[in-house]
Amino acid sequence: MDVSYAVDTLFAGVVPERLDELKNLWGQHAERVRLLDVPRFLLQQLYGTVQVSEVALRQIWLTGYAAWSAVQAYNVPLALSAVHDAPLDIAAWHAVPSQAERDFAFDSLFDKLIELGRIGSLEGFNWPENVPYPQEGLKITDPEMKGTFDLVCMAGAYVFAHEVRHGVFEQEGSRPNDLVEEEWECDRWALSLMLDEAEDYANRNGWAPSDVRAKRLLGIIIAKLTILALTPRSSWDESEDHPPVRERMQLVLDAAVDPVPDWFWITVTSMLLAFARRLGISITPRPLPPSFRSLSYNICELLTSH
Structure with a gap:
């Protein structure tokens, strides 16, 4: 199924x-993006077309809502630990019944993300009740659910932008000889597309530039969390065709230059x-380190195969 114009609409909403x-670079013709019925996560540029599976789109969606569940689980204990100069101790936090409930809520959503990949189809998959189901004409009234939807859209725009850059390399005949370097170039290009003109866009619309950039960065982080969750841990370190997952995440964290909102x-x-x-x-x-920025980098450093 040709979904090129749906992706155009996504870009129009996000960037x-x-x-x-994008129109000048990528065109406006049909068959730029095809939705394929394959029983796995598929998102790749091949022969001038971005190929994506329904499973992949739904897994990105579920990752976004799992990520927001993670915020609901850990924002409060992290903040309290910082205020009271207490250590980061997730086992001790989990011993508190209310925290255990929040941990369970996150774990359940995360496990649904993995389950969908294992089943490879929406048939036979029980969609989680606390996550809006993506469908045409979807209306979300809950502010947190709507905010998460916006972040999922940003994650989607980022991953498609990454694939667009692969396509431009192919079209120009300028692909790097090294596959890992090509992945880096596509990551950097997609990040640049999302962020470079965000400040001017925000100013023209009367919004705080730091808020616009921060929200787009969270969307990109959700895209990277999808990669993290779906990549076998044995492949987290550099492979023949992809950079280490922690370094790809660090590239996004590095883009979060000051000023950023207090909540970021x-x-x-x-x-x-x-x-x-x-x-x-x-x-x-x-x-706890001196800042949550430092703690984010510390956790990122732990994302290794061993």
């Missing part, structure tokens, strides 16, 4: 200030902490 540039780094930390815990990363009790 309207870059839409003309504790939100990022909450997401990284929950995903790392559920993926089996050992996070032993430790003093």
Whole structure:
């Protein structure tokens, strides 16, 4: 199924200030993006077309809502630990019944994300009741659910932008000889597309530039969390065709230059902490570093194959 115009609409909603540039670069013809019925996560550029599966789109969606559940789980204990100069101790936090409930809520959503990949189809998959189902004409009234939807759209725009850059390399015949370097170039290009003109766009619309950039960065982080969750841990370190997952995440964190909103780094930390815990990363009790920015980087450094 040709879904090129749906992706155009996605770009128009997320990066309207870059839409003309994208049209000139990528065109407006049909068959630029095809939705394929394959029983796995598929998102790739091949022969001038971005190929994507329904499973992939739904897994990105579920990652976004799992990421927000992570924020609900860890924002408060992280903030309280910082205020009271207490250590980061997720086992001690979990001993509190209300925290255990929030941990369970996150774990359940994360596990649904993995389950969908295992089943490879929406048939036979029970969609989680606390997550809006993506469908045409969807109306979301809950502010947090709507905010998460916006972040999922930003994640989607980023991953499609990444694939667009692959397509431009192919079209120009200028692909780097090294596959890992090509991935880096596509990551950097997509990040640039999302962020470089965000400040001017925000100013023209009377919004705080730091808020616009921060929200787009959270969307991109959700895209990277999808990669983290779906990549076998044995492949987290550099492979023949992809950079290490932690370095790809660090590239996004590096783009979060000051000023950022007060809520930004504790939100990022909450997401990284929950995903790392559920993926089996050992996070032993430790003093909190001077900032949540530092803690985000510390957790990111733990995202290795061993």
